[in-house]
Every structure is written in C-alpha cells, then in structure tokens.
Amino acid sequence: MPMLEVRDLTVRYGALEAIRNVGFSVDAGEIVALIGSNGAGKSTTLRAVMGLVPAATGSISLDGKDITTLNSAVRVRGGIALSPEGRRLFGRMTVLDNLLTGAYAVSSRTVRQQTLEEIYDLFPRVRERRRQLAGSLSGGEQQMVAIGRALMANPRLLMLDEPSLGIAPKVVGEIAHAIERINQEKRMSIILVEQNARLALRLSHNAYALEHGEVVRSGRGDELLADPFVQKAYLGI
C-alpha cells in the first residue's frame, strides 16, 4: 500500500478548474517530483494534499485511510508537512522562532530539541543565524529555514514547493544535497514541486508532469529525463 494515494483529484477556484482528475502515489521512503510550467497546477496539488483547498472530486488517502475531508491540522498530526512556495517566513521574527512555529503539534520538548539539532546539522548556516531576524537572511538561507520549519513538524511526508526558486546556483546544490540527506537518513517520503525539471528528475525516484491541471506523463525520474517529450517540453533539449 502506498503511503499517499491521490485519485481523480479535481480542485476548482470558482469557475477555474486548477487541476483535473489528477492521480499519483508516493511510497514510504520515496521522492516523487511534480514538474510542469507556470500555472500547471503543481502548487494546487500540494495545497489539496495539505488540506488547504478542498477537493471538488476525487480522494486522498494516507496509509490507506481516507483523509479527503480532514482539516490541515489533523493532516499535520498524521505526518504531512508543507514548505510553501515563496517561503512565507515571519520576517520580523528570529530564525529560531520561525522554526519553532513548525513544531506546534509536537508536544515533547526533547523531540523538538532533537529535530532542531538535526536541522542545524543539515544546514549549519541556519544554526549560525538562529538569533537573526528571518527577513535579514539571503533567499537561499530563507529557503533552508522554510524547509527546516516543515521538518520541525516531524513529518513522514515532506512536501517542498519550488525550493530552488530564485536561489543562487551554488545554494541550489546545497539544498538539493540536503533533500537527498533528508530522504536517505530519515527515510522520509518527499514530494518535490519544481520548475527546474532537470533538478527534480535527477533527485526523484518517480515523477509526474502536469500540464493545464492534468497529468500528461509519469515514470521513473531517469526514464523521464530520457523521454523526448519531456526533453522538448521541460528540459530545453
């Protein structure tokens, strides 16, 4: 049984159908990439899995249990966390306080402290800057904090929305390495939404391409990297 199973999911914003009959699954310990151009529906898919927008049709299940109508707080306790597009940090709060906002559902102080240490180990620069205001950090550092904040919820399924967006190439490499470590060392499942399709396909085990709200291709990351349609549409080959 997959950890997450999304079936025939449709989400509407008023009259606009943002995604239509989207289906995909994520196994335990797997990295799944969602690629596609601007407005293809990638963020909407993550928001629906998190319970931030309602499903008009279809179903979402976690460990075989239907969570389609549960609110997002319950889904966080069930093990899902989202690092949203644009990072959405509290700029006038310290880095540490931003991280702690992610841990509201974790009651054990010991677990919180341990997770914090793991995040600092993953991103030493976040440790160095923990007392600084989040708004004073570079884009790349803010992205590290945003990922850290999602990790503070101790999820089993981590969803990352555009972690490479607007970030210097050298820092993109650091973040990619951290994503691999999170997956390998913590056996955490990850859904990676990226416009940088090459990066996402390299990191992922399985991937889905979305166009105009629908899944148009799916397969192993390395298969899609070699797929002429994907190369032409998303890799500029």
Ligand code: ATP
């Ligand atoms: P991007 O990377 O640009 O965010 P995306 O693939 O994540 O692209 P979505 O953000 O999911 O795409 O958007 C899918 C469609 O839904 C787009 O047409 C977008 O304009 C529309 N949309 C997204 N959010 C809203 C909203 N809150 N209200 C109305 N329409 C929305």
